[in-house]
Amino acid sequence: MSDLDELRYPVGRFQKPAASTAATRAAQIDTLRLLPERLRAAVAGLNQAQLDTPYRDGGWTVRQVVHHFADSHANSYVRFKLALTEDWPTIKPYDEAAWARLPDNRMPIEPSLDFVDGLHARLVAMLASMTEDDFERGFNHPERGRMTLATNLALYDWHSRHHVAHITSLRSRMGW
Numbered sequence: 345m346s347d348l349d350e351l352r353y354p355v356g357r358f359q360k361p362a363a364s365t366a367a368t369r370a371a372q373i374d375t376l377r378l379l380p381e382r383l384r385a386a387v388a389g390l391n392q393a394q395l396d397t398p399y400r401d402g403g404w405t406v407r408q409v410v411h412h413f414a415d416s417h418a419n420s421y422v423r424f425k426l427a428l429t430e431d432w433p434t435i436k437p438y439d440e441a442a443w444a445r446l447p448d449n450r451m452p453i454e455p456s457l458d459f460v461d462g463l464h465a466r467l468v469a470m471l472a473s474m475t476e477d478d479f480e481r482g483f484n485h486p487e488r489g490r491m492t493l494a495t496n497l498a499l500y501d502w503h504s505r506h507h508v509a510h511i512t513s514l515r516s517r518m519g520w
Contacts, residue, residue, distance in 0.1 A: 351400035354509035358502045364494035372501035377468045379504045380461045386511040399510040411449045414456040427483045434484040
């Protein structure tokens with residue numbers, strides 16, 4: 345892995361699991377349950393200049409990463425709900441980079457941290473109540489094709505670890 349890849353993918357690239365077991369899903373759900381606490385710990389004590397530091401050259405700032413969690417995980421939550429209530433719905437993708445450039449991504453991070461707290465409380469409750477059959481339901485992604493909810497759970501387990509690691513790796517490199 346190159347230095348740039350290491351900065352871009354500090355926990356490695358997402359790998360779709362070969363299988364989804366109850367034990368694996370329980371661990372993935374636990375990652376999502378712990379995300380709000382881990383995200384708050386990752387940004388604790390950072391000043392405004394540090395929040396406005398990109399995690400790598402050409403990358404998002406810490407502030408943008410925090411707001412991205414709110415945006416991305418809200419979209420994922422809606423995708424879970426759609427897949428649980430409709431038969432393989434086609435979801436609408438969004439331009440993450442364009443969203444990250446919108447003015448609300450320059451505001452304080454506390455509203456997004458609070459949003460992630462509440463969102464993940466609901467998301468984890470929903471995931472914990474899902475059956476084996478529910479995890480085989482899914483949605484059609486116009487760019488990625490069919491995705492089961494088991495795969496979407498694995499993706500957001502990775503996504504949570506991936507972006508928290510962007511922040512904690514930056515803090516480590518900068519001595520913050």
